[in-house]
Amino acid sequence: xxxxxxxxxxxxxxxxxxxxxxxxxxxxxxxxxxxxxxxxxxxxxxxxxxxxxxxxxxxxxxxxxxxxxxxxxxxxxxxxxxxxxxxxxxxxxxxxxxxxxxxxxxxxxxxxxxxxxxxxxxxxxxxxxxxxxxxxxxxxxxxxxxxxxxxxxxxxxxxxxxxxxxxxxxxxxxxxxxxxxxxxxxxxxxxxxxxxxxxxxxxxxxxxxxxxxxxxxxxxxxxxxxxxxxxxxxxxxxxxxxxxxxxxxxxxxxxxxxxxxxxxxxxxxxxxxxxxxxxxxxxxxxxxxxxxxxxxxxxxxxxxxxxxxxxxxxxxxxxxxxxxxxxxxxxxxxxxxxxxxxxxxxxxxxxxxxxxxxxxxxxxxxxxxxxxxx
Amino acid sequence: xxxxxxxxxxxxxxxxxxxxxxxxxxxxxxxxxxxxxxxxxxxxxxxxxxxxxxxxxxxxxxxxxxxxxxxxxxxxxxxxxxxxxxxxxxxxxxxxxxxxxxxxxxxxxxxxxxxxxxxxxxxxxxxxxxxxxxxxxxxxxxxxxxxxxxxxxxxxxxxxxxxxxxxxxxxxxxxxxxxxxxxxxxxxxxxxxxxxxxxxxxxxxxxxxxxxxxxxxxxxxxxxxxxxxxxxxxxxxxxxxxxxxxxxxxxxxxxxxxxxxxxxxxxxxxxxxxxxxxxxxxxxxxxxxxxxxxxxxxxxxxxxxxxxxxxxxxxxxxxxxxxxxxxxxxxxxxxxxxxxxxxxxxxxxxxxxxxxxxxxxxxxxxxxxxxxxx
Numbered sequence: 125x126x127x128x129x130x131x132x133x134x135x136x137x138x139x140x141x142x143x144x145x146x147x148x149x150x151x152x153x154x155x156x157x158x159x160x161x162x163x164x165x166x167x168x169x170x171x172x173x174x175x176x177x178x179x180x181x182x183x184x185x186x187x188x189x190x191x192x193x194x195x196x197x198x199x200x201x202x203x204x205x206x207x208x209x210x211x212x213x214x215x216x217x218x219x220x221x222x223x224x225x226x227x228x229x230x231x232x233x234x235x236x237x238x239x240x241x242x243x244x245x246x247x248x249x250x251x252x253x254x255x256x257x258x259x260x261x262x263x264x265x266x267x268x269x270x271x272x273x274x275x276x277x278x279x280x281x282x283x284x285x286x287x288x289x290x291x292x293x294x295x296x297x298x299x300x301x302x303x304x305x306x307x308x309x310x311x312x313x314x315x316x317x318x319x320x321x322x323x324x325x326x327x328x329x330x331x332x333x334x335x336x337x338x339x340x341x342x343x344x345x346x347x348x349x350x351x352x353x354x355x356x357x358x359x360x361x362x363x364x365x366x367x368x369x370x371x372x373x374x375x376x377x378x379x380x381x382x383x384x385x386x387x388x389x390x391x392x393x394x395x396x397x398x399x400x401x402x403x404x405x406x407x408x409x410x411x412x413x414x415x416x417x418x419x420x421x422x423x424x425x426x427x428x429x430x431x432x433x434x435x436x437x438x439x440x441x442x443x444x445x446x447x448x449x450x451x452x453x454x455x456x457x458x459x460x461x462x463x464x465x466x467x468x469x470x471x472x473x474x475x476x477x478x479x480x481x482x483x484x485x486x487x488x489x490x491x492x493x494x495x496x497x498x
Numbered sequence: 499x500x501x502x503x504x505x506x507x508x509x510x511x512x513x514x515x516x517x518x519x520x521x522x523x524x525x526x527x528x529x530x531x532x533x534x535x536x537x538x539x540x541x542x543x544x545x546x547x548x549x550x551x552x553x554x555x556x557x558x559x560x561x562x563x564x565x566x567x568x569x570x571x572x573x574x575x576x577x578x579x580x581x582x583x584x585x586x587x588x589x590x591x592x593x594x595x596x597x598x599x600x601x602x603x604x605x606x607x608x609x610x611x612x613x614x615x616x617x618x619x620x621x622x623x624x625x626x627x628x629x630x631x632x633x634x635x636x637x638x639x640x641x642x643x644x645x646x647x648x649x650x651x652x653x654x655x656x657x658x659x660x661x662x663x664x665x666x667x668x669x670x671x672x673x674x675x676x677x678x679x680x681x682x683x684x685x686x687x688x689x690x691x692x693x694x695x696x697x698x699x700x701x702x703x704x705x706x707x708x709x710x711x712x713x714x715x716x717x718x719x720x721x722x723x724x725x726x727x728x729x730x731x732x733x734x735x736x737x738x739x740x741x742x743x744x745x746x747x748x749x750x751x752x753x754x755x756x757x758x759x760x761x762x763x764x765x766x767x768x769x770x771x772x773x774x775x776x777x778x779x780x781x782x783x784x785x786x787x788x789x790x791x792x793x794x795x796x797x798x799x800x801x802x803x804x805x806x807x808x809x810x811x812x813x814x815x816x817x818x819x820x821x822x823x824x825x826x827x828x829x830x831x832x833x834x835x836x837x838x839x840x841x842x843x844x845x846x847x848x849x850x851x852x853x854x855x856x857x858x859x860x861x862x863x864x865x866x867x868x869x870x871x872x
Binding site: 162205238 | 548582583735744748
């Protein structure tokens with residue numbers, strides 16, 4: 125079975141790519157103005173102190189997402205090329221410290237694939253994360269809980285109370301808590317100050333922040349690794365195997381895009397995703413037997429349920445024939461792929477017309493063989 | 499003991515940073531023109547096919563370095579965020595295939611540190627690489643030979659005959675041959691078509707190419723992984739854990755900088771490094787007891803020998819007091835650090851005046867306590 129990224133790579137140059145969760149919508153006017161300023165960004169980045177550039181970019185980005193107490197000033201936020209490289213670094217740190225991981229299930233498969241190279245990984249349900257029921261994980265030997273919040277593909281997330289409960293439970297059991305918050309920008313409900321909650325709980329933590337899902341700027345992006353004080357040295361050291369610094373230019377870019385985000389950019393982005401989600405809902409209304417799996421989700425992807433594994437495969441193949449690429453959901457359920465069968469994931473960070481075209485073709489495919497007739 | 503990158507990080511915002519081997523010289527006029535075109539590069543990268551962009555960038559870069567038969571058209575060259583991330587991917591592939599590695603000694607310590615997380619690693623001398631004497635490595639159980647050529651910090655390199663010999667020996671013993679050629683751009687003697695030699699030998703190979711040491715463009719860079727046909731699938735699959743694609747914008751940038759390099763850019767770069775090496779040579783002439791360790795090297799770093807470990811530490815501390823940062827050489831000798839004691843590494847991809855200032859301060863430090871008086 126191909127992994128999700130391999131499937132996404134096949135969709136790269138296709139006419140209607142609804143496969144990957146990367147932002148591919150048009151730039152807004154104010155984002156375009158930032159692109160026009162690229163030479164100026166480059167020149168200012170060349171002359172400024174790197175530490176100052178890094179601190180400014182981290183501060184503006186994290187503040188734009190409500191993370192006012194992220195430990196930037198304490199030099200506990202590290203910049204990385206991408207969130208996946210950050211995850212590789214976390215995997216190495218977990219291995220060095222002898223951890224075993226309880227990883228949220230389902231989630232994007234590369235989290236599992238990267239971590240399992242280093243440490244033992246077991247599934248942990250969203251429900252158990254939400255209720256902070258770690259009894260099973262602890263009994264099975266887990267020493268680390270790893271949660272994607274908001275989650276991909278479900279849109280499920282930990283609200284303030286749930287995070288506080290989970291952090292307290294981790295602290296109680298002496299577990300390390302890792303959060304991947306790459307999709308937080310899409311959901312204001314997840315934008316309470318995570319760091320305030322984590323520090324108050326006194327838990328050991330690693331948070332993977334990501335600029336890469338938000339802005340369609342040609343994959344010019346960063347991951348940030350924010351950690352509790354006890355992990356500062358270990359993460360710093362392991363990261364130094366991988367990089368000297370990220371790009372000063374990209375730091376400046378992230379800073380300006382974060383400022384633009386606060387100045388209406390995030391509102392426009394969330395508006396686009398919400399409108400696209402409504403477009404999917406409306407399209408599915410007229411199609412018997414397909415439904416939107418997570419109507420309450422706000423992330424830039426959505427799942428649709430088509431009934432059975434066979435139907436999902438038929439629809440996906442029919443869409444490929446019509447130049448539309450979406451993802452199957454089996455691989456998100458990395459421990460039990462069967463649980464994702466019968467579902468497909470559609471990307472929503474796309475221009476409205478492209479998505480509408482994809483949905484028209486989905487309707488064609490769906491109606492080509494009415495449910496139950498096969 | 500801190501690793502080399504940690505030492506380099508301390509030097510980042512200091513007045514005279516001669517520590518890291520990243521390019522920090524001023525942009526040439528024609529490179530600056532490319533920076534002014536950033537908005538245009540961005541826009542063309544947005545509309546072009548990703549595969550075409552990637553193929554063009556890889557082709558122009560590899561051709562600029564004499565690698566005419568690199569397997570771009572055969573889809574055996576993969577783009578990565580950086581050469582270190584490429585090395586992490588290679589480490590995972592080596593682990594999956596059950597390899598044990600004979601790694602050139604000395605070399606930059608992060609190669610060892612990344613690989614040893616995954617596989618067993620033993621030292622292999624430059625002399626044994628040059629004569630293709632793999633008897634010791636094979637007897638010790640190595641199944642893979644990993645060579646940095648040109649090497650960092652020594653400047654030693656495999657010429658065509660030596661690479662042919664080594665590739666033949668690896669093929670004969672059934673060993674995988676990995677080359678890190680990040681510094682090839684500085685030495686025309688290493689710019690014969692490596693791929694022609696490797697394919698002719700019929701050896702399994704991985705070559706790590708790197709755009710990151712050449713052009714001072716704010717760490718906007720790529721690594722490329724070029725592999726023999728038998729490794730194509732394994733590398734493709736492992737890489738898909740880490741990234742969907744690199745930045746189309748950075749691909750365009752690399753393509754334009756490669757075209758500029760052919761059009762005189764590489765000649766200017768090599769001219770700068772040669773002039774800076776002469777500057778070091780001249781400065782050392784007047785200092786009794788210090789010498790240039792590798793007078794024949796052409797890479798963008800050079801080693802100076804100061805006699806003893808104690809002298810090296812005294813000089814490095816004295817330089818730090820005068821705001822000059824260089825690297826000790828102990829860590830390059832990752833298996834036997836003592837062999838690098840008494841040597842320091844200076845970066846040469848710097849503006850002439852900065853280096854000259856650093857060398858003046860080196861003379862002050864050196865003369866402060868004449869050799870033998872301590």
